[in-house]
Amino acid sequence: MSFSTKELAELDQRFRTNLINSITGFKSVSLVGTFNNNRETNLAIISQIIHIGANPPLIGLLFRPNVVVRHTLENILASECFTINHIKRDFLKQAHHTSARWSESEFTTCGLAEEYLDDFSAPYVKESSIKLGCTLAETMDVKSNGTHFIIGAIEHLHAPDTFIGSDGFVDLEAAGTVTCSGLDSYHQTKKIARYTYAKPEYEPKEV
Amino acid sequence: MSFSTKELAELDQRFRTNLINSITGFKSVSLVGTFNNNRETNLAIISQIIHIGANPPLIGLLFRPNVVVRHTLENILASECFTINHIKRDFLKQAHHTSARWSESEFTTCGLAEEYLDDFSAPYVKESSIKLGCTLAETMDVKSNGTHFIIGAIEHLHAPDTFIGSDGFVDLEAAGTVTCSGLDSYHQTKKIARYTYAKPEYEPKEV
Numbered sequence: 001m002s003f004s005t006k007e008l009a010e011l012d013q014r015f016r017t018n019l020i021n022s023i024t025g026f027k028s029v030s031l032v033g034t035f036n037n038n039r040e041t042n043l044a045i046i047s048q049i050i051h052i053g054a055n056p057p058l059i060g061l062l063f064r065p066n067v068v069v070r071h072t073l074e075n076i077l078a079s080e081c082f083t084i085n086h087i088k089r090d091f092l093k094q095a096h097h098t099s100a101r102w103s104e105s106e107f108t109t110c111g112l113a114e115e116y117l118d119d120f121s122a123p124y125v126k127e128s129s130i131k132l133g134c135t136l137a138e139t140m141d142v143k144s145n146g147t148h149f150i151i152g153a154i155e156h157l158h159a160p161d162t163f164i165g166s167d168g169f170v171d172l173e174a175a176g177t178v179t180c181s182g183l184d185s186y187h188q189t190k191k192i193a194r195y196t197y198a199k200p201e202y203e204p205k206e207v
Numbered sequence: 208m209s210f211s212t213k214e215l216a217e218l219d220q221r222f223r224t225n226l227i228n229s230i231t232g233f234k235s236v237s238l239v240g241t242f243n244n245n246r247e248t249n250l251a252i253i254s255q256i257i258h259i260g261a262n263p264p265l266i267g268l269l270f271r272p273n274v275v276v277r278h279t280l281e282n283i284l285a286s287e288c289f290t291i292n293h294i295k296r297d298f299l300k301q302a303h304h305t306s307a308r309w310s311e312s313e314f315t316t317c318g319l320a321e322e323y324l325d326d327f328s329a330p331y332v333k334e335s336s337i338k339l340g341c342t343l344a345e346t347m348d349v350k351s352n353g354t355h356f357i358i359g360a361i362e363h364l365h366a367p368d369t370f371i372g373s374d375g376f377v378d379l380e381a382a383g384t385v386t387c388s389g390l391d392s393y394h395q396t397k398k399i400a401r402y403t404y405a406k407p408e409y410e411p412k413e414v
Binding site: 003005009016018019022023027028048049064099101102137138142143154157159160170172181182186187193197 | 208209210211212215216218219220221222223224225226227228229230231232233234235236237254255256257258259260261262263264265266267269271291293296299300303304305306307308309316324325337339344345347349350351352354356358360361362363364365366367368371372374375376377379380384385386388389391392393394395396397398399400401402403404405406407410411414
């Protein structure tokens, strides 16, 4: 099946939303922990996450236009900090449930525990194995659709020793981190291969 | 294991690169097809891909600083178009091999076939099932580390009918699309669940 710009524009909105949200490939998905000016916490599931750089360690998050209430974005802009918490299968349903419109903290309503580490102000998710504490480094506006691109500096990184290899590679599969596709589909993974650094002289070999 | 900003900065560079590249979660990974002013084609594997929006359909790609030769970025800026081609297991090794420093087209050196569709100028990968033809919509510079963020408008979308559901959801798992973690690890997926649109009134149910 093929769709041109014009055909995409004429699609039923729900169909197009599912189609375009799934067509970019499998995505990172995490819970973002924040707090507001009254120190009320918030937890939101987000799949628009991108690696920005390793030195300095930076991560990017995209948020929809700030026209309705967007607690997470507002909280990040106000407090200038947030946490990223990987999602495991055993609390996946609670993680998905954070996307409902709650008036109270999703930590309470969805049954996940707040955790505070290293005197960092933003709440981590206790149930997560891998978690990042980030401060706001930069905000950018995407003119094409009015979304907001947030760059976070990774100030704290927490991951169990057993999942970190001698080369620094984190075995997300062993850690039970899930991936997602589209708006609502979650997947576990099965490793195919790690390959050697690619050179023209020889074919990639399995590490 | 925990790392603070200072500890991250003091890590061995290779260790830090692996650590931070894997810590954001599983990633979208695709082959980006472009051509230069002499109509020579280029193919590059890229995992810094993010969904930007469905209406209009937009996708984002991040590129490292343009200080050494970066054919893909240069080609996109010059021609203002590119393709995104999902990677399947049966040509994964060739896909990884495109990341070597080739002086000729990776289509030739890595053994993947160019395909041209709908009079679109940029080359698609014939072996891919799911592919997007994009035009350059916007470029942004990330001040924090000098990377370049490119927004592409999806002008053409190609995916086999059998993988597109009645609600528009694309079954990437059935299509054999792989995901990656870190710089060099590739994974297939196994679906856990699709959940209903989350509401406070009830727990998410499986679709």
